[in-house]
Amino acid sequence: MENIINDVLKEIENITDTKTLYDVRVKYLGKKGIISELLSILGTLSIEEKKEKGPIINNLKQEVTRILDDKNREIELKLLNEKLKNEKIDISLPSTKINIGAPNILEKLIEEVEELLMSMGYDVVDGPEVEEDRYNFEMLNIPKGHPARDAQDTFYIEGEEILLRSQTSPVQVRTMLENKGEKSIRMICPGKTYRRDDDDATHSHQFMQIEGLLVDKDISLSDLKGTIDVIVKKLFGQDIVTRFRPSYYQFTEPSVEVDISCFNCKGNGCNICKNTGWITVAGAGIVHPNVLKMGGYDPSIWSGFAFGFGAERLAMLKYGINDLRVFYNTDLREVNTFDRKDVE
Ligand SMILES: [Zn+2]
Missing domain, CATH: 3.30.930.10 (Bira Bifunctional Protein; Domain 2)
Structure with a gap:
């Protein structure tokens, strides 16, 4: 399980856009993703094994989800800051004319x-x-x-x-x-x-x-x-x-x-x-x-x-x-x- 977490961390380390990050999410958490596979294997095990391994796989799923969510927020924040940095406001531009009402x-x-x-x-x-x-x-x-x-x-x-x-x-x-x-x-x-x-x-x-x-x-x-x-x-x-x-x-x-x-x-x-x-x-x-x-x-x-x-x-x-x-x-x-x- 630790290996999987390390794999995820390694894979997302250098990602800077949400699209690539989404691909990683699909790879692990998608319908046919690695963790989903593990969950489907769980269904074939005996009750004792299910009791033992079930919580571990579920914890893994939660942990990977958390890591990917954090990374996503980090990327979005970084993109926003870059955008704000690049957008300069020209206060000398004429403003948009707003039609205001007058009292009857x-x-x-x-x-x-x-x-x-x-x-x-x-x-x-x-x-x-x-x-x-x-x-x-x-x-x-x-x-x-x-x-x-x-x-x-x-x-x-x-x-x-x-x-x-x-x-x-x-x-x-x-x-x-x-x-x-x-x-x-x-x-x-x-x-x-x-x-x-x-x-x-x-x-x-x-x-x-x-x-x-x-x-x-x-x-x-x-x-x-x-x-x-x-x-x-x-x-x-x-x-x-x-x-x-x-x-x-x-x-x-x-x-x-x-x-x-x-x-x-x-x-x-x-x-x-x-x-x-x-x-x-x-x-x-x-x-x-x-x-x-x-x-x-x-x-x-x-x-x-x-x-x-x-x-x-x-x-x-x-x-x-x-x-x-x-x-x-x-x-x-x-x-x-x-x-x-x-x-x-
Ligand atoms: Zn008069």
Whole structure:
């Protein structure tokens, strides 16, 4: 047995490649190899002889296997080291260009507004997109049969009670109810809303609103104006001027439409502002006493304001996009036309 081991050691001594080593392995351990032959002879011996020689041959097999495995590892390691030694890395070569993704432009804009308002003490609140009629309409002072519902052509899911929210305002109602008329509220609820609309460059059956609600004591229109002013200056530049125009919504009284001075022409008139020098960006107002009451807040103690921006409209203005379908499109040829430096 020792002879066989010595033979193996001698044979592999000068081997430097795994192929030749494999041939040696076949010679000793292969189906018709030397050790396999010995094992087959073992089968012809008597039981006593088997007991005596069996363990010896098996030990031999294990030992040869171990020697060959060790040698194999040694060769592989040597080859690897040689390879590493010979491969030089030229760090002056230009690198491979990697295409990196950019944040969705709409998400990016919403995050910007969220961060700003959080720094002013607002919470970002989420709510269900499948909503109950009472939260979406009734508790916002829009009872059944009210003509204001016509303006929000709604997707109903079950009968007249379960719908896809047509505005994010129900989250405001839910937040008021949660606070039980006891605590002041500062919240925004950016999210998806749904209305039956034919999709085109400026309409979509699904769009995003950024709504905010503040409920506290002695809140006035000037508080609202100051807050809106901070948001639009952050988005469009410090020289932007805000103006309120009277408007009408069921859930606010008084209600206003918010215009900003045109960031493009600085008021001289251009196609973005349709030559008026002003661009409408939001609807807002002082929370209607009925809405406060239904939300559990006593209007003789509490007052508040609410505002709502269309996220797509803001992003279209900010990034000069003229088709809102682009936001929901995965066509990179279109997506990449945005000013990436501004987006990244
Ligand atoms: Zn303009």
